Amino acid sequence: MIEKMRFITITGPKAEFDRVVGVYLNKYEIHLENALSELSSVQDLKPFVETNPYKDVYSKALELAERFDKKQPAKAINMTLSEASTIILSASREMEDLTSQKKKLGVEREHLLELQKRIEPFRPLDYEIDKILAFKFIKYRFGRISTEYYTKFSKFVYESLTTMFIECGKDTDYVWGVYFVPEAEAEKTDTIFSSLHFENISLTSEYEGTPEQVYNSIIKKLEDNQKAIDSLNEEMKNRLSSRSEQILNAYETICVYSNNFDVRKVAACTTVSKRNAFYFILCGWIAEDSIEELLRDIDKDKNIYCMTEKDISNIKTKPPTKLRNLKIFRPFEMFIKMYGLPAYNEIDPTFFVAITYSIIFGIMFGDVGQGLCLAIGGCLLYYFKKIPLAAIIATAGIFSTIMGFMYGSIFGFEDILPHIWLNPMENVMTVLLIAVAFGSGLIIIAMVINIINGIKMKDVEKIFFDTNGVAGLVFYVMVLVCVVLVATGNPMPAGIVLLVFLGIPLILIFLREPLSHLVEKKAEILPEQKGMFFLESFFELFEIVLSYLTNSISFLRVGAFAISHAAMMGVVMLFAGAHSGNPNILVVIIGNIFVAGMEGLIVGIQVLRLEYYEMFSRFYSGTGKGFKPYKSK
Incomplete structure (x- = not known):
């Protein structure tokens, strides 16, 4: 709720x-x-318009706290702002020499990375960079040119120039290289290369040897630099380790003061x-x-x-949404948040999702043995890791176990337990029809929830004239009644009854926008472009009627997966030689693991799809904003 x-x-x-x-x-x-x-x-x-006075000490506290593996103290210590600031400033001064060294190493590392980035594309060039830089009568340019222009340059320009271009590296966008040209031709050649968008890359006298030698030398210097930084970090950590609890408590105290001050922003x-x-x-x-x-x-x-x-x-802003559900249903809030939180005046669908998801999963994945494995594994994982998905798996496993007893299936064996209800493989049509009937019932419940949401929102169109409102509900239920009557060999209702319960709802849906405006006493009942309105409404109505059919048939997958699960386990039993009375236990175990893993994942996704597309789309907007209290900081 x-x-x-x-x-x-x-x-x-x-x-x-x-x-x-x-x-x-x-x-x-x-x-x-x-x-x-x-x-x-x-x-x-x-x-x-006040400036946060804790900004500087907070940044120092954060820098110190990041030195430790854990960011929270083992035991909370109450201290004043003055005490916390003294601890942080004292520790920061104690680290000044190491911090200064680390900054220098950081600057050096950035410089080395820049040198590495510049020289890397030219590694194939087998000539010493420092010697090229010393040329007096031959001009040179290192740089890159786009692949498109390089192709044109190679075909139409290169042969006519008194220059030599050495291609070094390339990727999908650029070609890196260096060109050499006599000093007398340099100006003309530079102009041509500039027109081809050749980008110069400056190489300084820091590069000595071939590009490959320079690159390897930089890699070695980067490794030494990282070792020095790691050594300083370790020394910093050791120097602060005896005061870690004090520093972390001081950091939390300053965080509180800084956060409290920042409330001024709102x-x-x-x-x-x-x-x-x-x-x-x-x-x-x-x-x-x-x-x-x-x-x-x-x-x-x-x-x-x-x-x-x-x-x-x-109130101008809409109220935030704070969910409060029983502990057993709370893990299913994960699915709600994935779709979007309910608006403040919507019904919280957590209970609905928890029940329907678990039941549908159980129907599609009914097996006593595999269900118990899911239930036990999910419970253990949730107990130790508190992962919501683990609790959902455990709940789904319980329902799988229940349906396993109904089907009489345990680890794929169909002859150990008597089936309480039916065997999916022996009652294919029955399973499929029950699945569609079950899905139709869920769609009706979704429509009822949508009507309740409309009442809470005081939305006339949503209550009466919407596809999933009263008009849509009456039409859908009447269609189901007609289908059942025909399937059971009973006569159809009289024409006047069909007109009232099928024709009138469709007319209301068709005219839902003008009827809503009429009820709400708006000045404009029909839009200006009436012809376009009626044309769009006609095609929308056709799509709506079709969607009732497709949404109902979509639940066939519930029965289909129940049958396919039994069929897949039948194949496993066939490979294991279960019909001979002496099955290969190893094959049975591997087969159960494979089916449980693969089909369990697919079924989990398919059930979530049914929740989102066949049910949520009928009543749920998911436009709420989360309740984020300041205290949670």
Whole structure:
């Protein structure tokens, strides 16, 4: 479910700002909004223009904290800002000599990397760079030219020039090389190469030997440089190791002060003309179950005031979404967040997804043995690693086990357990029909949820005239009733009944936009281009009717995968020689691992596809914004 939110405004003297942030925002979960944007109609509001005074000490604290493998202290120690700053500045001074050396090594490394980058394309050139740089009567240019221009240069220009171009390296975009030209022809040749967008690359006297020798020398210098940096890092770490707990606690303390100060970015300040005093204003959202305690605390606080707004329709920004589900359903929130959080006035589909995903997975992957393996493996992984996906696998494994008993299948053996319900391989048509019927039921539930969402949003079109509203629901249910009647050999309903329950819903869907405007008493009922409107609506209606059919048939995959799972395990049993009464255990084990791994992954993806495309698309927008309280920082 989605927690109810209350919009609050906290105000008080500007001098109390830091204390309010430190006390209330770090105690209660409050999602902050920009006060200037939210209260734009209020006059004389100004932003805070103060510079963060903790910026320098925070950067030093962060640099020191990054020296340690762990970023949080093993034991929290309460300290004042002064104590924390003293610890950080003292440790920073202690590291100044090593920091200075490391900076020099860093500059040297950047220079070496630049030298390496320049010389690398010319490695095939078998001539010493320093000797080329010493030429007096022959001019030279190192550089690169685009592949397109190089092709034209080679075909049409090169033969007519008194120059020699030596190609070195190349890739899909450029050709690197060097050209030599007599001094008398240099100006003319340089002009021609410039017209071909030849980019000069300057090589300095630092390069001695052939490009390959220079490149290998730079690699060696980079390795030595990295060893020196690693040695300094290790020395820094050793020098600070005895004070690691102090430094990490000081770092966390300064983080709190710095973060608290940065709240000014979303606050506003104003003046009270009578007193000529400055006041701050903070706006945000808080869960309704926390509002009473916050108000009681602020009532005891002199000069600090908190105002709440129950009618959120007057608030400019939409409320954030905070999900609150039972612990057993919480892992499935991962699927919801992947699609997008529900809007504040939508139904939270976590419960629906948890139940339907688990049941569909179990139907498609019914096997007692493999299901138990998934359940146990998922539980262990979730217990040790707390991975939500592991809990989902465990839940799906439980339902797979249940359906395995229904099918009478354990590790692919069909003759050990009696099937409680049916054997998929022996009842193919029954399984497929049940799958479609089950899917149709889920589609109806999705439509009902969409209608409820429409009621919560007060959206007339969504409730009555939408494809998944009342009109769409009546049409779809009536089609299903007709299909069942025909399949069972019963007579169809009378023509007037069909007209009412099939024709009228289609007309309402066709005219949903003008009918919505009529109900909402809008001035413009029909759009200006009426012909285009009716043409588009006709084709949309055709697509809608077709989608009812395709969405229902899409659930055939539920039964198809149940059959294919049984068939694949049948093949494994065939290879293992199970029909002879003495199966090869190794083949059975390998076959079960292969089928469970491959088909389990495919089934998991296919079930998620059904959730997103066949059900979510009917009722869920996923346009909500997450609840991000300042306290979580």
